[in-house]
Amino acid sequence: MRRRRTDYTGIPAWIYAAAAVGGLLVLLPVAAMAARVNWPQFLPLITSEPSLTALGLSLRTSAASTALCIILGVPLALVLARATFPGQRLLRSFVLLPLVLPPVVGGIALLYTFGRQGLLGRNLELLGIQVAFSTAAVVLAQTFVALPFLVVSLEGALRTAGGRYEAVAATLGARPGTVLRRVTVPLVLPGLASGAVLSFARGLGEFGATLTFAGSLQGVTRTLPLEIYLQRETDADAAVALSLVLVAVAVTVVALSYRGPRRTGTAARTTAAHASGGSVQ
């Protein structure tokens, strides 16, 4: 079933060279950074009080923004993948906007929405709710930049799965809510999981929008990337050590979460091959 080494790949030799350069472009800087770590001081550097506070805040806000991405992103992806309505293409463009927007611009946009003088902020202020420069602002900024990752990967999964299982489920007597819960979501769970992981990773690394919209208040809005940037001015060793922690956290999260999807992905492929009488070896 798995592709064997003897199988013909059809890849020209020079592609491997180009691919190696591409891989190095990512690996080399990480290695260079790891080489500059002050290992004897590593533990004290990353367990200092400001470091732990920033790390804790980063993990909490990223988890919260991932949850928010799921709550808002699943309906968005469903509407984009399944429904047809006027302005759908426009909506998709706008949902994807944060992908191409400089995060600083996103932060400014959020400020003019939720800030004291902002579009909604003015009314929220009257209710005694202040969003800007709070932990909630960090979560909002992270959600803003991470939402497209979840929507894009989930919409892709929904389109690949197609609507045929849902149609069959409906003719068997399942109301739309039941179809969503028992058929659609389980079918696209791998896509949802990888989308959530990407969102979490994006949230974890968020810097520009957070700084602009939430500021850099220790314990409240100063996440790990902000702490690293701040430390870089005064203590390069601390910045490098914390950077490595951020890399480690991101790699761990991605590695842990990607194990699940790959397994179910294999099952789905087998089913597809069965259905089409395909060439399973």
Added chain:
Amino acid sequence: MTFRLDAAVGSRGFDVSLTVGPAETVAIMGPNGAGKSTLLAVIAGLLHPDSGRAEVDGRVLFDLAGGRSAWTAPHQRGTALLAQEPLLFPHLTVLENVAFGPRSKGAPRQEARETARRWLGAVDAGELATRRPAELSGGQAQRVAVARALAADPQLLLLDEPMAALDIHAAPLLRRLLKQVLAERRAIIITHDVLDALMLADRVIVLEDGKVTEAGPTRDVLQRPRSRFVAGLAGLNLVAGTLTEHGVRTAAGQEFAGQHDSAMEAGPFIAGQAGVAVFPPSAVSVFLSEAQGSPRNSFPVAVTDLEPHGDQIRVRAGDLSADITPAASADLGLAPGMTVFFVIKAGAVSVYQA
């Protein structure tokens, strides 16, 4: 107590009326793109027709006639759909798949599983209950899909070429199973296979270009085809034209002499009406030169293809074909492109109104 449908979908040139009795199975046949799947989608509520009305046992499925807009959602229609591919939910076990219908209608978990077990037993798949769909063969998966559709207790079962994706060994088994479960049930089955229509259906409806072109008891429709499509299904040659005293004259002016067959017609034939001449390929002889002597039809054709057909060789010439023995084919030295004479005794040609 019938199912009644009358629906039009403008963008697809689809306009069909049909009824299905309480325990009747109707086969829908027709060329690709004739609107067969559109028909099932309209009935199941997956496609919104532009106009029309449908009801099953007095319950309205949709009513878009005269500006009304009654619409029953697919899950409330009781029209379970069985497609070419089993489409078993890959994340559920076989038992949970079959229990899906009863569960969706609010049956308690245990009761739904009991129903599922009963139907799995009925399709001879009880031992597969704990498997995942990925662990089933194509034939097993389709049997489970039949059980799942039946467990939903549909008032009208819709089958969209259920045998098409199965291999040659699995299809007969499923056909026998379907014959059993469709016996006392109202069903519409789309098929390309004459055997399905003969074995499973009481009536056949032929769709072409979104319209019903032929309808009637399966045997009658196949015995007396009026369109080239049905003649092809029945393995018969069909020549269309206008009726004459002795047979049929084609648009190109060719005469086909034959026996006027008015046993099932209302009244005698009228010359000039549209008619067809129908004859089996086995009644066609092939000669290198024109054969003389009446009452025979003899005309030149260009051979387009030769192919094996059972223990005979089928000689195709455009829309017509002849079956001859391999020895005769060798004697004649037949090859595509040759011009030969097709000769048919008038007695073997049935002529009737189209």
